[in-house]
Amino acid sequence: QQILECLRLVARIFFSLNWQDLPEFFEDHMTEWMSRFEMFLQGAEKHPVELGRPLSLLSHDDDTEGPIEALQAAIVENIAL
DSSP states (O other), X not given: OHXXXXXXXHHHHHHHHHSSOOOHHHHHTHHHHHHHHHHHHHHHHHOTTTTTOOGGGSOOSXXXXXXXXXXXXXXXXXXXX
16 A cells, blocks of 8 residues: 555656656656556556555545555546646
8 A cells, every 4th residue: 555655656756747847858758757647547457456556455435545546546647748
């Protein structure tokens, strides 16, 4: 769960660094970032146990998000940039 929170924070930092203008470094390495984001978007749903993410990390309540959903939400915000 702590690893997922760290990954969510990395995604938020990515957003903070890119929301106004995309720096050249991120432009040059966009495929690397997006391939990792895609892995987390697909992997958490398709293979939660194999990726070391037990199903208990998924939210079972419609009103709150679990760690996986929080990470996915941050990634979707980054893709929308």
